[in-house]
Amino acid sequence: MKSLFNRWLPGLTLGAWAAAIFSFAGSNLLNEILAGSFHTYALIAASVMTVGMLIFFFFKMDANCCSAAECGHGLSRSNLGKILSFLVLLLPASAAFWASPAALSKIQMENRMELSVPPSIPKRPNKDTVSTPPKPVDQSGSQQTGPATQQQSKDAEAALNTQDFLTRDESGNIVSEILDLLYAAQDSVLRKDFDGKKISLLAQMMPESSNNPNGNRFKAVRMFMVCCAADARPISTLVEVEKLPDLPEMTWVKIIGTATFPIENGKRMSLIRAEHIEKTEPPKDAMVN
């Protein structure tokens, strides 16, 4: 009985936590739950816990902290208390198997204040869609550096800046993210690349109640996560349509329309005048981080 509590259960707990983290990583759910570096920390922790579990199982180890007067852990002074404490430790890991990220997102979209001012959002616009253009090259493939070719180089670069660094879909629409549009609303240089252009956007639909004079607007929302899913907050852009689509809240939709940045109520905002909206599957990484 003593080795059960002091050796096997601690080893098992470490193993269960490590397994929960690894299984989340394997099914890509860790991306939904943790942002960038925290993802790595969790995987390192899971590896350390696995090593800890193996040490407990292969060596005669004893994690009993509560047999001496120094123990401040009241639960572990009786066998019932020890069982209770291990249940507390294992319950969240078990919860992992029935919890759903969609349930959390819905609650957060309704309850959390929106991130509407991008200046200090700690990320640049979508790294896949906005990136430094490559240096122009001549037909032989070598880079042009001489003074005679400087003007050509500038022209080519300008062309690339306005066209090629933005990813486009097969119909020529700019594939954008809500963050791109929020930044564009604040930054006049970036705005030129989107203003009046056809874009496509993947987001979740939520009703708009405050800024909707004609009743033909909804919010295209994504969740923005700073460190973990519990602190995620919605970011959104307004979408204007002729007729609101008959889809339930939180439905993932692909929106194709024209990006505009009007000033309303004294604030420059992002508004998509949608031409086509269709229901779609959620993207691989539903949370933006």
Place this chain on the structure above:
Amino acid sequence: MTWFNHSFEAFAYALLSIIFEGIPFLLLGSLISGFVDVYVSSERVIKMLPKNPVLGALAAALMGLIFPICECGSVVVVRRFLRKGLPIGSAVAYMLAAPIVSPVVAISTYKAFTGQSPELMVMLRLGMGFVIAFGVALIFQRLPRNRILKDSLADSPKFRRTGLQTSITSNSETSDTPAEPDFNTLVAKASPGKKFLLAIQSATADFLDVTVFFIIGASLASLFIGFKEASLIGITEAPFLSIIVLMGLASLLCLCSTTDAFIAANAFGQFSMAAKLGFLTFGPMFDFKLFWLYSMIFKKRVVTMLGIGLFIIVSFICWRIDAVEKSRNPALQTPVAETQETSPLTKPLSLELPQQ
């Protein structure tokens, strides 16, 4: 209810995400604690710090600059050092200051507040964290150890963990080991491999011990997912009320001190700088999960008093800062969210546009 909206599934998922976020830091703290337990003797700990208790507390409050650790990890480390005989003032100074007075926090705060006086915010946050931790440490230094520490810690380092002793003696091939030897003697006699195993099992014991309380705190914090933040909007016009509301929010959200600045800077645009400062100073010093973690070191009554005391001190300082800031610069009263166009000050730091 208009201010509360919840589901069990969302609660479970939020709980899991908070735990996954915190566990690496708890584990790091436990590993440090375990290795300190085995490789750092009580005598060495006492020798390391200045003999003068005031200077000791001062040095401990700045230790986070060299050994940065978040609030979850620092509690485990402090508990270990208290058992090693560290003076209580130094322990409290490190425990309260390390999650704030650290280079990681300084950088994250600076980056998060880009366009919102980042230098001032970093200076005020770290400065307040240091001054308050040092002040509270001086008060704790004057109190009798047995009145504030839990009984199990007050008498340390006399008592040692018998579970570890049993483990070692059962593996020992020599029969000259006493039935309940002093832990230091056991460590001194252990081979390098055994020392490593002792450190791992000590770390695991600490990790499991602390994680139970961390989960209880995280569960309470996860309930907060159901709270509608929009119901706070009307409060922002009252300076003192807005400060204490954000401080209360910080203790409910239980955010990690290394990243909480991003939430404060982004989500609470309509709150004053002083209210955000209160959020960033009080949260890492006293939140829901920390209440449970501190209760492993101090008596519940002391933890409650510490919480109330910190709340009063932080809210008062922030209230005064708010008054000074508003008298110096009335423009600060304009919420960031209402600015029409991007000024040079509000340009995003991390926006990487293609070179034109």
